[in-house]
Amino acid sequence: MTTDRYNAFAVALHWAMAVAIIGMLIGGFVMTSELLDKSQRFTMIQWHKALGVLMLLAIAARLVLRLATHPPALPNYMMGWERTAAGLGHIALYALMLIMPITGWLMVSSSQYGLPTLVFGWFTWPHLPGVAADDAVNGAAKALHYYAAFAFIAVIASHLAGTVKHIWMDGHALLYRMWFDTPKRALLGLGGVAASVLALAVLPLGGAASVSTPSLNAPAVSVADAAPGAYVVDYGASTVSFSGIHAGDQFRGTFSEWSADIQFDPGALADSRADIRFALSSASTGNPFYDGTLPESDWFDIANHPEGRFAATSVVAGDQDGTFIMEGDLTLRGKSLPLRLPFTYDVVEDGTAIVKGSVIADRLAYGIGENSDATAEWVSQEITIDIDIRAARQSDDESDLSS
Ligand code: HEM
Known part of the structure; x- marks a missing residue:
């Protein structure tokens, strides 16, 4: 038997x-x-x-x-x-x-x-x-x-x-x-x-047993690059983030490696400018599926374009008091397109300057996910980019946010 x-x-x-x-x-x-x-x-x-x-x-x-x-x-x-x-x-x-x-x-x-x-x-x-x-x-x-x-x-x-x-x-x-x-x-x-x-x-x-992430050329952005100035960005308290919808669910990602060089004086807008650079490989959404996909060639393509950058060459006043608009180019995947980033500027009691801005970018205009999801069936075409930058005042000159 x-x-x-x-x-x-x-x-x-x-x-x-x-x-x-x-x-x-x-x-x-x-x-x-x-x-x-x-x-x-x-x-x-x-x-x-x-x-x-x-x-x-x-x-x-x-x-x-x-x-x-x-x-x-x-x-x-x-x-x-x-x-x-x-x-x-x-x-x-x-x-x-x-x-x-x-x-x-x-x-x-x-x-x-x-x-x-x-x-x-x-x-x-x-x-x-x-x-x-x-x-x-x-x-x-x-x-x-x-x-x-x-x-x-x-x-x-x-x-x-x-x-x-x-x-x-x-x-x-x-x-x-x-x-x-x-x-x-x-x-x-x-x-x-x-x-x-x-x-x-x-x-x-x-x-x-790990996602094969293409090796990234270290981008020329990091906290250590901060140049001395009237304000020094508090990177721990500041965020550069992006958000959108995937399969009906909201997602939000942040960049952990970035730098901001902002010269801003509400009284001298003509001299104001901003340069915000972020390492695309440092994007993290907290969702392993998204984080595993973002570096891929059809999305951020970090192997060929490790850095994203928003370079604003001018700043103009917004419609309301305390609101302004940075005008410049956002570069992603090697493509630069004009972008206007509205922001608010506040200086709180301890002298900390707070710059908060939000803008919607069209991911397909940069070719992000154009092969995978050209009709935005899964991932929304509109991606919101938010900046929340806090800078500590180093001198009496409140107008200079250079970091
Ligand atoms: C014994 C193993 C498996 C069985 C019996 C099985 C069975 C099925 C069946 C019945 C479907 C629906 C029919 C279709 O639309 O194709 C399906 C879909 C699918 N399977 Fe599998 N599967 C197996 C293994 C796998 C593995 C190992 C993967 C990937 C690593 C996989 C990925 C998928 C995907 C992505 C779809 C959805 C296709 C679509 O979007 O239309 N399957 N599977």
């Missing part, structure tokens, strides 16, 4: 995979349906990718096991055609278990979105080596993933039909072969599966 059973590890792996595959198929169709809103869809696709990667690892373990060990022989009562059908069915199942995650992997690797595959904050699964963003490859992978899902359903259905036939029509209680004979073996088998997935994920990936 024990020789014609699968071993406990194979049994545990079989049932874990069965549940996972059926869950992935159902989840896959749900997440691409109209049932979810954009935000839910985005979240569910990230879960799907993470689970799919774990499944690829489990499938690899299963294949190694299948090739390294001999499965129990098919029961004697099975006829020739049944043996052939069972053999072909098993080959189809293994093929589809590989085709599904590999086409999914190819799909995300060739996607213009450039979104990383984060496995539950545990490790980042790299994109397929040598695969660049390519619509044709992405479309082919997507179609394969889609049609293979139907093929998978058909093969699983015939696998089940075969099992039902053996049990109810032929009267052979065949299912025991793929079940644990003792609770202890069940525990051993399930523990073995969990340990193997962990080992496969942690050991061989090692260095590859």
